[in-house]
Amino acid sequence: MEHTFTLASLFMIFVPMPLLIIFSLISVFNQMQRDKNEERPLLKVSGEKTSFESRNL
Amino acid sequence: MDYISLTVFILYFVALLLIGYMAYRRTKDFSDYILGGRELGPVIGGISTGASDMSGYLLLGLPGALYAGGISGIWLPVGLAIGAYLNWQFVGKKVRKYTQVANNSETLPDFLENRFRDHSKSLRIISSLFILIFFAFYISSGLVGGALLFEQTFGISYSTGLLILSIVIIGYTSIGGFFAVSWTDFFQGIIMFLACVIVPIVTITNLGGWNETVSKAGNVSLSNLDVFSGTTTLGIISLLGWGLGYFGQPHVISRFMSMKSSKDITIARSVYTIWNVVALFGAIFIGFAGIAFFADKPLSNPETVFIELSQILFNPWITGFLLVALLAAVMSTISSQLLISATALSEDLYKGLFRKNASQKELLWVIRIGVIVISLFAVIIAFNPQSSILTLVGYAWAGFGAVFGPAILAALFWKGTTKNGVLAGMIVGGVTVIVWSLLSTPPVGADGVKLAQSEAVIPFYLYELVPGFIFSTVAVYIFSKFGPSPSKDMVEEFDLVKVSNI
Numbered sequence: 001m002e003h004t005f006t007l008a009s010l011f012m013i014f015v016p017m018p019l020l021i022i023f024s025l026i027s028v029f030n031q032m033q034r035d036k037n038e039e040r041p042l043l044k045v046s047g048e049k050t051s052f053e054s055r056n057l
Numbered sequence: 058m059d060y061i062s063l064t065v066f067i068l069y070f071v072a073l074l075l076i077g078y079m080a081y082r083r084t085k086d087f088s089d090y091i092l093g094g095r096e097l098g099p100v101i102g103g104i105s106t107g108a109s110d111m112s113g114y115l116l117l118g119l120p121g122a123l124y125a126g127g128i129s130g131i132w133l134p135v136g137l138a139i140g141a142y143l144n145w146q147f148v149g150k151k152v153r154k155y156t157q158v159a160n161n162s163e164t165l166p167d168f169l170e171n172r173f174r175d176h177s178k179s180l181r182i183i184s185s186l187f188i189l190i191f192f193a194f195y196i197s198s199g200l201v202g203g204a205l206l207f208e209q210t211f212g213i214s215y216s217t218g219l220l221i222l223s224i225v226i227i228g229y230t231s232i233g234g235f236f237a238v239s240w241t242d243f244f245q246g247i248i249m250f251l252a253c254v255i256v257p258i259v260t261i262t263n264l265g266g267w268n269e270t271v272s273k274a275g276n277v278s279l280s281n282l283d284v285f286s287g288t289t290t291l292g293i294i295s296l297l298g299w300g301l302g303y304f305g306q307p308h309v310i311s312r313f314m315s316m317k318s319s320k321d322i323t324i325a326r327s328v329y330t331i332w333n334v335v336a337l338f339g340a341i342f343i344g345f346a347g348i349a350f351f352a353d354k355p356l357s358n359p360e361t362v363f364i365e366l367s368q369i370l371f372n373p374w375i376t377g378f379l380l381v382a383l384l385a386a387v388m389s390t391i392s393s394q395l396l397i398s399a400t401a402l403s404e405d406l407y408k409g410l411f412r413k414n415a416s417q418k419e420l421l422w423v424i425r426i427g428v429i430v431i432s433l434f435a436v437i438i439a440f441n442p443q444s445s446i447l448t449l450v451g452y453a454w455a456g457f458g459a460v461f462g463p464a465i466l467a468a469l470f471w472k473g474t475t476k477n478g479v480l481a482g483m484i485v486g487g488v489t490v491i492v493w494s495l496l497s498t499p500p501v502g503a504d505g506v507k508l509a510q511s512e513a514v515i516p517f518y519l520y521e522l523v524p525g526f527i528f529s530t531v532a533v534y535i536f537s538k539f540g541p542s543p544s545k546d547m548v549e550e551f552d553l554v555k556v557s558n559i
């Protein structure tokens with residue numbers, strides 16, 4: 001007979017630890033987005049307007 | 058004697074000493090020696106933290122627990138992975154920023170003193186002594202594990218193995234300081250990672266695949282497939298509770314302090330988490346696959362499952378590499394702890410208490426001598442592996458977690474924390490861990506066998522870190538709330554850290 005893990009065991013194997021990897025990658029992605037947004041005002045130097053400034057003009 | 062493994066071991070030692078020499082060339086001053094001048098990048102930072110954090114437990118204790126008890130052994134690694142992640146998430150960035158803002162603190166005792174304007178030096182002295190005492194036993198225990206590995210692998214005497222191991226670790230740690238420790242930890246972390254990936258994949262493939270492995274382990278006993286087998290609610294809380302220990306581990310906190318910037322900590326957290334989760338999964342499945350592999354001829358010592366699989370399934374060169382991984386796990390932890398202990402001796406006690414104006418050259422000499430003195434102390438204890446003093450290591454993880462964990466969290470996140478609160482929290486945490494552990498250990502009966510848990514003063518088992526952490530937190534709160542309030546500049550500094558972009 002083929003034995004297999006109980007449902008709770010499968011949950012413990014495949015959910016908590018892999019989720020940590022996903023969370024950590026999401027936070028790296030979010031930081032990259034934030035850094036990108038912070039760099040945007042630099043566009044002013046070349047005479048372009050950010051979308052925020054365009055909306056407020 | 059296994060000459061191929063011996064060759065691999067010698068090559069590995071030479072590589073470590075070479076890295077130590079390169080680090081020596083890079084070290085310019087005392088700050089470089091203890092904290093790498095806060096120049097650690099995210100990849101080396103992430104992986105080296107993983108390697109220094111995971112000791113022989115990764116390749117001996119954890120696979121052994123899974124081999125002996127089946128998948129129910131997964132609770133502890135899950136608790137550790139979650140605790141480590143939360144530590145990086147909440148403590149990492151804040152520690153990096155706060156330690157720089159608080160008078161550029163370079164050690165944990167230094168930070169506590171600066172954060173709470175403690176002119177009495179009591180926080181510095183108590184925290185340094187705690188670090189020195191517990192790490193000395195931790196280091197001894199690691200040396201015992203490494204020397205036993207030498208004895209089993211090459212048939213050389215335990216004392217010769219102990220001496221070889223100690224000379225190599227003292228060599229690269231004392232000459233190269235922080236750079237040597239973090240670079241060798243990175244190198245060793247890669248080796249450990251590869252071992253944790255290779256061994257379970259080859260074992261499971263050898264057994265005919267995933268389904269076959271699971272089924273064979275189930276044939277040995279169905280309880281191997283049930284995560285709740287042999288567990289209790291308090292038992293599960295205890296196992297998950299191990300993760301709380303991360304908040305107070307000085308060698309992990311010091312890695313956070315050494316990162317180039319707080320932004321790098323986000324990337325380092327990802328690198329660390331991937332390394333940690335994959336390594337833990339590898340260790341889990343080494344033990345689990347071992348159940349199926351040794352189904353017909355069970356191992357007498359479950360903790361040897363990694364060593365046995367390495368010797369049976371691979372050619373001698375790869376076996377040598379895999380045994381080096383085991384040594385790497387032990388050595389990377391010892392060197393980090395050794396450096397933190399020597400730093401406590403030189404920076405926190407020698408400079409902090411006696412020689413405030415000591416020159417860089419003098420401090421470098423003192424810390425190098427400190428590395429040697431602490432190592433010698435640890436070696437002397439390790440010469441007798443049966444020594445009852447080594448049982449103190451059992452308190453170390455819980456001790457650090459309960460003494461420093463709530464104190465650090467409160468110092469970083471609660472403006473109202475005071476020196477009295479932290480001092481009380483540290484003492485209550487430490488005392489609780491020791492008293493709880495003693496009271497929950499059942500007495501030994503007339504026949505010399507330990508009685509049932511219900512015979513102990515505390516008639517149920519709960520890992521001492523859990524009550525230690527809770528009581529310490531309560532003590533920090535009560536003594537901060539009812540003692541003198543934090544000064545104005547402490548509050549201003551707290552607010553400054555919030556907006557800091559270091």
